[in-house]
Amino acid sequence: MGAVKRDYYEVLGLDRGAGDADIKRAFRRLAREAHPDANPDDPEAEDRFKELAEAYEVLSDSDKRQVYDVHGHDGLRSGGYQPPTDFGNLGDLLGSIFGGGFESVFGGGGRGGPAGPAQGQDVGVALEIDLAEAAHGVAEEVTYEVVATCEHCRGNGAEPGTPIVTCETCGGAGQVQQVSRTPFGQMVRAGMCPTCQGAGKVPERPCHVCAGAGRVAEERTVAVDVPAGIADGQRIRVSGRGHAGERGGPPGDLFVLVRVQEDERFVRDGDDLVTVLAVPAPLAALGATLDVPTLDGPQPLEVPAGTQPGEVLRVRGAGMPPLRRGRQGDLRVVVDVAVPRKLDKAQRRLMRELADSIDDDAYADDDGVLGKLRRLTRHR
Numbered sequence: 001m002g003a004v005k006r007d008y009y010e011v012l013g014l015d016r017g018a019g020d021a022d023i024k025r026a027f028r029r030l031a032r033e034a035h036p037d038a039n040p041d042d043p044e045a046e047d048r049f050k051e052l053a054e055a056y057e058v059l060s061d062s063d064k065r066q067v068y069d070v071h072g073h074d075g076l077r078s079g080g081y082q083p084p085t086d087f088g089n090l091g092d093l094l095g096s097i098f099g100g101g102f103e104s105v106f107g108g109g110g111r112g113g114p115a116g117p118a119q120g121q122d123v124g125v126a127l128e129i130d131l132a133e134a135a136h137g138v139a140e141e142v143t144y145e146v147v148a149t150c151e152h153c154r155g156n157g158a159e160p161g162t163p164i165v166t167c168e169t170c171g172g173a174g175q176v177q178q179v180s181r182t183p184f185g186q187m188v189r190a191g192m193c194p195t196c197q198g199a200g201k202v203p204e205r206p207c208h209v210c211a212g213a214g215r216v217a218e219e220r221t222v223a224v225d226v227p228a229g230i231a232d233g234q235r236i237r238v239s240g241r242g243h244a245g246e247r248g249g250p251p252g253d254l255f256v257l258v259r260v261q262e263d264e265r266f267v268r269d270g271d272d273l274v275t276v277l278a279v280p281a282p283l284a285a286l287g288a289t290l291d292v293p294t295l296d297g298p299q300p301l302e303v304p305a306g307t308q309p310g311e312v313l314r315v316r317g318a319g320m321p322p323l324r325r326g327r328q329g330d331l332r333v334v335v336d337v338a339v340p341r342k343l344d345k346a347q348r349r350l351m352r353e354l355a356d357s358i359d360d361d362a363y364a365d366d367d368g369v370l371g372k373l374r375r376l377t378r379h380r
Contacts (some may be wrong), residue, residue, distance in 0.1 A: 005073050008055035016069065020060065027056040117249035120147070123242040124255045129226060131263040135295045135320050137228035142256060143221045147243040150210035155248070157214040158203030165204050167196035174200040199247055215244050224256050229271070229323035232260035265293045271320045271329030276336050277313075279303055284337045292333055294318045301333060309337040 009016055012026040034048040058064045058076065067075045125144040149155040158164055166172040170193035177190050192198045206212030222241050230236075235255050242252025266273040277292050287305030291298040292315065301313060312332050319329025343351060 006051070008059055008068065011051055011055040012059065014059075018059075023056065023059050027052060027060075116247065118246040119249045120243035120245040120252040122252040122255055124257060126257045126259055127224065127226070128259045128261060130261045131266060131268070132295050133226065134230050134232075134258075134260045135228060137230075138226045139223055140226060141221050141223050142254075143219060144254070146218060146220045146241075147215045148218045148220070149244040150207060150214055150216045152209040153203075153207035153214060155214040155244070156203065157207055157210065157212040159205040159207055162203065162205040164201045167193060167200055167202045169193050169195035170200065172200040174198040197246075215246075222254060226258060227323060229321040230258050230260070231268070231323070232258065234258050234323075266295075268320065269332075271322055271326070272332055273319045273329065274332045274334065276334045277301070277303075278336045278338045279307065280338050281340070284308075284335065292331070294331055303335070307335050307337070309335065311335045 009018070012018075012023065012030065014022060014026055018026075030052050031049065034045055034052055058068055064076065071078070123144055123146055125142050127140055127142055129138060129140065150157075153160060156164060167174075170176050174193055174196065175190045175198070176193050193200075196202045203212050207214070210216045220241070222238060224236060224238060226236065235257050238254040238256065240251050241254035244251050260268075266275050268274075273295070275293060277290065279288070279290065283290070283303065284307045285305065287307070288303050289300050290303055292301045293299075294315070295318070299315065299318065301315060303313065307313075312334055315331040315333065317328045318331035321328055340347075
C-alpha cells in the first residue's frame with residue numbers, strides 16, 4: 001500500500017484561494033530550501049523536492065488544479081495524470097517555470113546571454129582644509145589611483161586595427177555551463193565565462209598596453225571646488241571621475257571626504273563660531289574696546305563696563321556662511337575675566353584701597369545668580 005499523498009496546498013503552505021503569483025512565489029522559496037544541493041546530508045531532501053515540484057506542476061495548471069480542487073488525488077489519477085518520476089534536466093525544469101533557469105531560482109545571474117555594460121565603481125578620497133578655507137571656499141586638487149579606459153585600444157581590449165572575435169570558450173554566450181547528475185537527472189549551472197568575463201567576445205590580438213582588459217590603472221589629479229560653509233565630514237561628489245566602466249559602461253563617481261582641521265582660536269557650533277576673550281579684571285569693571293580674533297583678522301569689540309565672567313558677547317555675521325540657504329553665522333565671545341595672581345606691594349595697597357571704597361551696591365545684580373540660572377535652564 002502506497003504512502004498517503006499530502007494535500008498539494010499543504011505542501012506549498014498555501015490556502016485554496018491562492019493566486020498564480022502566490023503559487024510561484026511559494027515554490028520558489030521552498031525549492032531553495034529543499035533542493036538536494038542545499039541539503040547534501042539529508043537523504044529526504046530529494047523526496048521533498050520531488051513533492052514540491054509535483055504540487056507546483058498540478059496547481060500551476062488551471063485544468064489540473066480544477067480537477068484536483070473538486071476530486072482530489074483520485075480525480076487526477078482517474079483522468080490519467082501520472083506524477084513525473086524523472087525530472088530530466090533540472091535546469092530546464094526550473095527554466096520553464098521561472099523563465100530564467102536554475103540561476104534565477106537560486107540567486108544567480110538571471111537571464112542568459114553575454115553580459116551588458118557595467119558602470120564603474122566609485123572612488124573615495126579625503127581632502128584636508130583649514131577652517132578659514134571652509135569659511136571662504138577653496139579650489140583644491142586631489143590625486144588618487146583609478147582604473148581608467150585604456151587610451152591605446154580605446155577600451156575594447158584589442159590592438160588597433162585587429163578584430164574582436166567570438167569567444168571560443170562560451171561560443172559567444174558569455175556564460176559556461178556545468179552539468180552535474182542528480183537523482184532527477186542532470187542539473188545545469190550557468191556561470192560567467194572566465195575567458196571573456198561575460199562579454200561573449202575577445203580580441204583576436206589583445207592590446208599590448210592593457211593585456212586585453214580594456215582598462216589600466218593610473219594616477220589621476222582632479223580639481224575640486226569646496227563650497228563656502230562646508231563642515232567637517234561632509235562629502236563632495238564629482239560625477240564621472242571614478243573607475244571606468246566595463247564593456248562600454250559609464251564611469252563611477254569620485255567622492256571627496258572633506259576634513260576640516262581644528263582651529264585653536266574657535267569652536268564651531270553649526271554656523272556660529274565660539275571663542276574665548278581674556279579681559280583683565282579692571283577693564284571688565286571699567287569697560288574697554290578690545291580686539292577679538294575673527295576669520296578675517298582681528299576686529300574691535302566693545303566690552304561693556306561691569307562685564308561678568310562667562311558672559312557672552314556677540315559679533316553679528318562674523319561666523320560661518322550657510323552652505324545652502326540661511327543667514328551668516330555669528331561669533332560668540334565668551335568673556336574670561338582675568339584676575340591677577342601676583343601683585344607687588346604698591347598694587348596690593350591700591351587693590352585694598354579699591355576694595356575698601358566699594359560698597360555692596362556696586363556688586364548688585366538685578367537678576368541675581370539664581371535668576372540667571374533659572375533663565376538659562378528655561379532656554380535649554
